[in-house]
Amino acid sequence: MTALPSNRIYAEQLDAADPLARFRDRFARPDESLIYLDGNSLGPLPLATAARIAEVIGSEWGAGLVRSWHHWAGLPREVGDLIGEHLTGAAPGQVLVSDSTTVNLFKLVNAALDAQPGRTVLITDDDNFPTDRYVLAGIAAQRGCELRMIHTDLDAGLDTQPLLAALGPDVALVSLSHVAYRSGALADMEQITGLVHDAGALMLWDLCHSAGAVPVRLDASGADLAIGCTYKYLNAGPGAPAFLYVRAGLQDRLRQPIWGWFGQQDQFAMGPAYDPVPGIERFATGTPQIIGTVAVAEGTKLLAEAGIDRLREKGVALTSYLIHLADEWLAPHGFRLASPRADARRGSHVTLHHPDAWRVSQALIAAGVIGDFRTPDRLRLGPVPITTRFTDVWDALDRLRQLAAGKSYEHLPATPSRIT
Numbered sequence: 001m002t003a004l005p006s007n008r009i010y011a012e013q014l015d016a017a018d019p020l021a022r023f024r025d026r027f028a029r030p031d032e033s034l035i036y037l038d039g040n041s042l043g044p045l046p047l048a049t050a051a052r053i054a055e056v057i058g059s060e061w062g063a064g065l066v067r068s069w070h071h072w073a074g075l076p077r078e079v080g081d082l083i084g085e086h087l088t089g090a091a092p093g094q095v096l097v098s099d100s101t102t103v104n105l106f107k108l109v110n111a112a113l114d115a116q117p118g119r120t121v122l123i124t125d126d127d128n129f130p131t132d133r134y135v136l137a138g139i140a141a142q143r144g145c146e147l148r149m150i151h152t153d154l155d156a157g158l159d160t161q162p163l164l165a166a167l168g169p170d171v172a173l174v175s176l177s178h179v180a181y182r183s184g185a186l187a188d189m190e191q192i193t194g195l196v197h198d199a200g201a202l203m204l205w206d207l208c209h210s211a212g213a214v215p216v217r218l219d220a221s222g223a224d225l226a227i228g229c230t231y232k233y234l235n236a237g238p239g240a241p242a243f244l245y246v247r248a249g250l251q252d253r254l255r256q257p258i259w260g261w262f263g264q265q266d267q268f269a270m271g272p273a274y275d276p277v278p279g280i281e282r283f284a285t286g287t288p289q290i291i292g293t294v295a296v297a298e299g300t301k302l303l304a305e306a307g308i309d310r311l312r313e314k315g316v317a318l319t320s321y322l323i324h325l326a327d328e329w330l331a332p333h334g335f336r337l338a339s340p341r342a343d344a345r346r347g348s349h350v351t352l353h354h355p356d357a358w359r360v361s362q363a364l365i366a367a368g369v370i371g372d373f374r375t376p377d378r379l380r381l382g383p384v385p386i387t388t389r390f391t392d393v394w395d396a397l398d399r400l401r402q403l404a405a406g407k408s409y410e411h412l413p414a415t416p417s418r419i420t
Helices: 008-016 021-026 047-061 065-072 075-088 101-114 130-143 160-166 189-198 290-306 308-333 357-366 390-406
Strands: 095-097 121-125 146-150 171-177 202-206 225-228 243-246 350-353 372-374 378-381
Touching: 008 308, 008 390, 021 290, 047 065, 047 290, 075 095, 075 225, 075 243, 075 290, 101 130, 101 171, 101 202, 101 225, 101 243, 121 130, 121 160, 130 146, 130 171, 146 160, 160 189, 171 189, 189 202, 290 308, 308 350, 308 390, 357 372, 357 378, 357 390
Parallel strands: 121 146, 121 171, 171 202, 202 225
Antiparallel strands: 095 243, 225 243, 350 378, 372 378
């Protein structure tokens, strides 16, 4: 393998040849000196989203008032179809924008358990995102089920052998993340879904760290269920509504536990009993969050224009370049790679281990580079394909090696704050 040049001129050449470079100017950039490598936690603001939200507030809510529900009511499914078509490989009528990731997980796990009578075991891994583990543990406790936890390597990601050992005729559902939140390890969706189906269980994927950065092929993989957030790579803003996927063949078999009026047939009849609509909209609950759903639509359209395959190609190039610089510049200062090295096994962020990662992360932010910290002792850097330049990666790693060489982080408090 040919070694990459480590000079900044090479990064400039990559930026000049980048087919996605033009998208950078379509996002708010109030501070040109800031390098933002945390879009895998909160995506930046698209300018079109700010304009569209202003239109919704001023014209649709302000002038249209309640009349605007004539076109608002269908938005969760319409935007869900956009996500399905462009980002998650799902045919129309299988994705719905709804609630939060946590609430959607609660709904789908309960529905899956009810649909698998006699099967009382849920499986996840010990490095799955905390909310996922907490929700599954809570459901297991409430329903008298077993939560079977399999071990995952913090850096390398899921190994199928522990999963195979945990599967059996008592397993109702397996719930895993497509891209690991800590290391960025990318799971083989099709292979794992096949193993789960061979055991007669249903498969649920968390797409929070993959949707919008990594091609997802829900239909082609045979996945049963999925959830995902929209405030990371979809750039829909803090607390924006999440989405859920239910395979078409399962929709009428599953009944989710939160019976809300937006999932009800003839909802304005205000009838005495709950009778869910057919199809994906039966997984809706209460009144949808319209401003947030509009933001999801704008973010999805922008990613669709860029193209998920081109976004993936650039994401691989950015992260492999980051790893190259980290190997050359940071390894002598106590850093080591805590993400898969192989491009095909990695999502769109890179994690570096350092024994003093918390203080390093805070010093890096003070130096104008925003990444984040993840336990234990990991610095997570998320170059976002649609906005990040190769020179951003070069400059960020250059600042990081300077503060590491000078140990200019040692005066900072060693105890992490609530927000990391």
